[in-house]
Amino acid sequence: MPPTAAHRVELDASGVSVAYQRTRVVHDVSVQLHAGRVTALIGPNGSGKSTLLRAFTRLHPPESGHVTLRDAEPVSALSPRNLARRLTLLSQNRQAPGGVTVREVVEYGRHPHRGRWGGGDADGAAVVDRVMTLTGVAPLAERAVDTLSGGQLQRVWLASCLAQDTRVLLLDEPTTFLDLRYQVELLDIVRDLADDHGIAVGVVLHDLDQAAALADEVVLLVAGRVHAYGPVDEVLTADHLTTAYEIPVDVDRDPHTGHLRTRARARHHHRTLTGDPR
Numbered sequence: 001m002p003p004t005a006a007h008r009v010e011l012d013a014s015g016v017s018v019a020y021q022r023t024r025v026v027h028d029v030s031v032q033l034h035a036g037r038v039t040a041l042i043g044p045n046g047s048g049k050s051t052l053l054r055a056f057t058r059l060h061p062p063e064s065g066h067v068t069l070r071d072a073e074p075v076s077a078l079s080p081r082n083l084a085r086r087l088t089l090l091s092q093n094r095q096a097p098g099g100v101t102v103r104e105v106v107e108y109g110r111h112p113h114r115g116r117w118g119g120g121d122a123d124g125a126a127v128v129d130r131v132m133t134l135t136g137v138a139p140l141a142e143r144a145v146d147t148l149s150g151g152q153l154q155r156v157w158l159a160s161c162l163a164q165d166t167r168v169l170l171l172d173e174p175t176t177f178l179d180l181r182y183q184v185e186l187l188d189i190v191r192d193l194a195d196d197h198g199i200a201v202g203v204v205l206h207d208l209d210q211a212a213a214l215a216d217e218v219v220l221l222v223a224g225r226v227h228a229y230g231p232v233d234e235v236l237t238a239d240h241l242t243t244a245y246e247i248p249v250d251v252d253r254d255p256h257t258g259h260l261r262t263r264a265r266a267r268h269h270h271r272t273l274t275g276d277p278r
């Protein structure tokens with residue numbers, strides 16, 4: 001179902017273009033993230049997904065276009081502290097700091113809610129405990145983060161983002177490094193945050209079936225431009241995906257879940273079917 005008036009716009013990106021040095025890699029992209037909705041950003045490697053998320057947070061300010069939050073507040077005008085109260089980004093390849101515990105990293109997520117001298121965050125301890133339990137990192141609380149596995153660390157970063165308690169949650173390939181169980185659990189957590197807490201989620205995913213199962217809307221980027229944008233069924237079509245990924249993609253519906261299912265056709269399928277021994 002398309003977003004309704006009940007789904008307020010939490011982040012509105014309009015005509016956003018982004019460049020590295022002089023090379024423009026995102027071209028005139030307009031996307032809205034709505035309260036209680038999950039928007040998946042998909043597209044081939046290098047199509048601009050991460051760059052776009054970074055532009056939303058002004059880590060990489062757009063060269064043109066506008067990014068505004070609820071009530072038309074421009075992201076560019078907010079103080080770092082106010083911005084950190086409004087949106088958070090779980091980015092790829094964060095480096096684990098040395099000599100810091102899991103609990104300290106998660107507590108760091110509360111920084112925009114603390115007063116100048118570190119006090120004034122009455123809910124902080126409860127929020128930190130809650131998000132550590134939610135993400136399954138509570139048993140690791142006193143471990144040094146630089147001793148964790150990739151998947152454990154990814155969940156700590158997620159907990160730290162959730163501790164920020166923002167209306168907009170941006171996730172860049174959050175299932176990377178996670179084993180099967182935690183991939184499913186993370187996607188469940190994200191869906192619950194949208195459904196139960198009205199969070200607006202923008203998430204970069206490479207797994208198209210995960211996007212189909214999780215998202216309400218999908219943005220398909222190709223070479224920095226929006227190739228298709230809309231409800232899952234309208235974007236995850238064989239035509240769009242075959243054009244975007246330049247490989248034949250079949251789409252059908254999982255009879256058990258009702259979600260769309262995608263399958264890229266490899267050349268060896270053809271050889272197997274035709275009995276070609278090469």
Ligand SMILES: Nc1ncnc2c1ncn2[C@@H]1O[C@H](COP(=O)(O)OP(=O)(O)OP(=O)(O)O)[C@@H](O)[C@H]1O
Pocket residue numbers: 020025043044045046047048049050051052
């Ligand atoms: N720091 C940088 N300096 C110069 N060019 C960059 C930089 N970071 C990314 N790019 C280029 O910008 C384009 C978009 O990259 P981006 O990382 O946003 O794509 P992506 O869709 O997230 O890719 P992937 O799926 O591989 O993570 C690519 O051509 C990339 O090479």
